[in-house]
Amino acid sequence: MELERYLEEMKVGYLIEKGGINPQNPTCVMIHGAGGMARIWINQLNNMQSGVNLVALDLPGHGNTAGDGFSSIKEYASWLGEVLRKAFDDQVFLMGHSMGGAIVIEAAFTYPDILKGIILVGTGTRLKVAPAFLEGLQNNFNTTVENIVRYAYAKKSSKELIEEGVNIMKAAGQEVLINDFTACDEFDCQDEISLLDISTLIICGKEDRLTPPKLSENLHSAIRDSRLVLIEGAGHMVMIEKFEEFNRAVYEFLISL
Numbered sequence: 001m002e003l004e005r006y007l008e009e010m011k012v013g014y015l016i017e018k019g020g021i022n023p024q025n026p027t028c029v030m031i032h033g034a035g036g037m038a039r040i041w042i043n044q045l046n047n048m049q050s051g052v053n054l055v056a057l058d059l060p061g062h063g064n065t066a067g068d069g070f071s072s073i074k075e076y077a078s079w080l081g082e083v084l085r086k087a088f089d090d091q092v093f094l095m096g097h098s099m100g101g102a103i104v105i106e107a108a109f110t111y112p113d114i115l116k117g118i119i120l121v122g123t124g125t126r127l128k129v130a131p132a133f134l135e136g137l138q139n140n141f142n143t144t145v146e147n148i149v150r151y152a153y154a155k156k157s158s159k160e161l162i163e164e165g166v167n168i169m170k171a172a173g174q175e176v177l178i179n180d181f182t183a184c185d186e187f188d189c190q191d192e193i194s195l196l197d198i199s200t201l202i203i204c205g206k207e208d209r210l211t212p213p214k215l216s217e218n219l220h221s222a223i224r225d226s227r228l229v230l231i232e233g234a235g236h237m238v239m240i241e242k243f244e245e246f247n248r249a250v251y252e253f254l255i256s257l
Contacts, residue, residue, distance in 0.1 A: 017048065029092050077103050120202045129184050202216045
């Protein structure tokens with residue numbers, strides 16, 4: 001298949017839903033957050049209703065994509081725009097979580113012609129990182145990663161979910177994580193966001209402590225053509241914690257445009 005061959009030639013790690021790509025269906029490309037990988041979207045790839053195509057990418061330096069990552073959102077968005085232009089013939093939807101959401105916002109400003117709509121998950125116009133996290137990634141890596149992941153899930157989340165999250169983030173490595181969190185900390189599109197002119201779905205867990213619902217509410221207020229979905233009982237990892245409600249909202253958005 002052209003898409004898979006291109007991604008493999010470019011050494012871009014990816015996961016595609018088991019049904020493959022149907023050119024008649026809308027395609028949604030999914031972008032993970034800081035220290036993540038394509039695998040965080042497994043509950044979407046395996047459980048989404050039929051009628052949409054889902055492709056999850058590993059960002060540079062993450063999962064199976066070569067590189068050391070970038071320390072700015074603009075660099076990630078530039079890489080993503082190049083991949084989208086070469087890999088897809090038609091317009092696609094972009095869905096991004098946390099740092100991935102910032103990348104999607106930047107891509108929507110820079111490459112509007114190749115996007116049909118965007119989905120912003122647990123993100124905001126600014127993603128300031130607690131100084132203790134930035135310092136901890138430098139000086140106390142393992143403990144800091146564990147603290148970040150614990151904070152990312154709702155308080156009643158299972159030990160197994162948190163352990164898997166810790167393993168994924170540690171696999172990214174210290175340099176990549178520091179780059180990612182630096183990129184988040186320096187991201188700020190507060191002054192431009194009201195100019196974004198694209199159909200947008202905004203999703204956030206009501207118990208999100210890293211990017212609280214207020215950030216998503218602010219996005220919804222600023223983006224004219226947007227819908228907001230807040231999901232009960234979910235934290236920052238809403239697409240994992242409450243994937244059925246999450247998938248339903250995403251599916252309805254994708255088939256509505």
